[in-house]
Amino acid sequence: MIGAIKNTLENLSHPGKSPLLLLAPTGVEAFNISARTIHSALHIPIKEINPLRGPSLINIQEELRNVKYILIDEMSFIGKNLLIKIDSRLRQAFPENATIPFGGRSIILVGDLGQLSPIMDNPVYASEGIAKELWNTFTTVVTLDTVFRQNGQSNEQLSFRSLLMNIRDAVPTIEDWKLLMTRTDTSVHATLKSSFDKAIHLFATNDDVNCHNKRLLRSLNCPIAISIATSVRSNYSMEGDEEGLELELLIAIGARVMLTSNLWTDAGLVNGALGVIQQIVYNPGSSPPEPPTYVLIKFDNYVGVSWDESFPQVVPITSIERGNKKQLPLKLAWGLTIHKSQGLTLERATINIGKQERQGMTFTAISRVKDLAGLRFQPPFSYDRYEKMSKLPGVKIRKDEEDRLRMITM
Numbered sequence: 001m002i003g004a005i006k007n008t009l010e011n012l013s014h015p016g017k018s019p020l021l022l023l024a025p026t027g028v029e030a031f032n033i034s035a036r037t038i039h040s041a042l043h044i045p046i047k048e049i050n051p052l053r054g055p056s057l058i059n060i061q062e063e064l065r066n067v068k069y070i071l072i073d074e075m076s077f078i079g080k081n082l083l084i085k086i087d088s089r090l091r092q093a094f095p096e097n098a099t100i101p102f103g104g105r106s107i108i109l110v111g112d113l114g115q116l117s118p119i120m121d122n123p124v125y126a127s128e129g130i131a132k133e134l135w136n137t138f139t140t141v142v143t144l145d146t147v148f149r150q151n152g153q154s155n156e157q158l159s160f161r162s163l164l165m166n167i168r169d170a171v172p173t174i175e176d177w178k179l180l181m182t183r184t185d186t187s188v189h190a191t192l193k194s195s196f197d198k199a200i201h202l203f204a205t206n207d208d209v210n211c212h213n214k215r216l217l218r219s220l221n222c223p224i225a226i227s228i229a230t231s232v233r234s235n236y237s238m239e240g241d242e243e244g245l246e247l248e249l250l251i252a253i254g255a256r257v258m259l260t261s262n263l264w265t266d267a268g269l270v271n272g273a274l275g276v277i278q279q280i281v282y283n284p285g286s287s288p289p290e291p292p293t294y295v296l297i298k299f300d301n302y303v304g305v306s307w308d309e310s311f312p313q314v315v316p317i318t319s320i321e322r323g324n325k326k327q328l329p330l331k332l333a334w335g336l337t338i339h340k341s342q343g344l345t346l347e348r349a350t351i352n353i354g355k356q357e358r359q360g361m362t363f364t365a366i367s368r369v370k371d372l373a374g375l376r377f378q379p380p381f382s383y384d385r386y387e388k389m390s391k392l393p394g395v396k397i398r399k400d401e402e403d404r405l406r407m408i409t410m
Helices: 002-011 027-032 054-063 080-093 130-135 155-168 174-183 190-198 206-219 361-366 383-391 393-407
Strands: 020-024 069-072 106-109 200-203 225-228 248-251 256-259 274-281 294-299 314-317 320-322 325-327 330-332 335-337 349-352 375-377
Touching: 002 020, 002 069, 020 027, 054 080, 080 130, 155 174, 155 361, 174 375, 174 383, 200 206, 206 330, 206 335, 248 330, 256 294, 274 314, 349 361, 361 383, 383 393
Parallel strands: 020 069, 069 106, 200 335, 200 349, 349 375
Antiparallel strands: 225 248, 256 274, 256 330, 274 294, 294 314, 320 325
16 A cells, blocks of 8 residues: 555655655565665664764755655554654755744654554654644544454454454453463464464563573574674763664574664564574684674565575674663564564564553464564463453543544544
8 A cells, every 4th residue: 555655645746756755664574665764864863863964964955845644554563752753854844934833844644543653652643742643734634444454254353353353442341361372382283383383472571571581592503602792982971772773692503583773674684674694703812702603594574686506695793882881783673562563464473461561462472473473472371461451541542542543543
């Protein structure tokens, strides 16, 4: 659908001057729709935003000169602070419309408010002040009601789609819970268990992800190297996670890893890209715990030129600098947080939905797969845990907002 919108708008414009800018909150989502990330395209830093000046301001004004429409995917991830930053940057990019929301550009938001909400931010519809005023400028709503990921008309698919809609609307039923509990280790056929063991595991918390990844790393039964980040400048702290770079990274040949930086979006080297380490290379005289010179990784969805024609999809990844830290932009990735999985379509997934619910978490996790047979829950969860989705205070606010949007649906 996004591709159809893009082609239509470009066909109506002058050749080579696309009026549409496609954006997404994360690298994986940007790659899925051949877009750019919001932060890179609009020069929005992760932390504080300051007005652009000089060459930086001239560059963004030139880059966006022909843009009249901006389509942003996965709108549930856009919180009040990010929406305000988008508005501020567009007013700068189009100074002739600096008094108009979004610099006079037509903003198209695409996505499902029933999925995960922003981290460390409030949903735009639950905000007050400037963010709420900006949100209320969206007065044209188109509601799509055909499900494509879980398509099919078999009784099993119809039941699965109905179950997903109940979860999305935070209306848990005992019948749906019993159906999901047919996908635990006690019910999944023994011949399929190994395929689920090899599939991505989704967890509610980072701690659970780290424990799973370290266990799978040890199971490789091969040497494990530690890569300790180096300091770029003396007398500066390297504590914490500086925009995706780990202080200490464990790596091994055969390890499943995820890229944590947007290195080449068009080719699929994006924050969230998955792959497997093929080789770890050090310069003569270097060894762990120094970061390696480069790591050869075979990425699942790399579509760029081959580094070596004998090994398609294999790419050398080197250390990058962020803040005061220099490190490989990688994380172990046999397991991912449910938040990190939004935007992915998986053939199979083993899911641990955790003890606490977050708005949209259970729905996002389960809806990653195409059918019920692609699910395994480990461990099983009680109906009391399942029912928690209906008791979150934000659910009523979201459903009330969706009712309001339906009233203005085209």
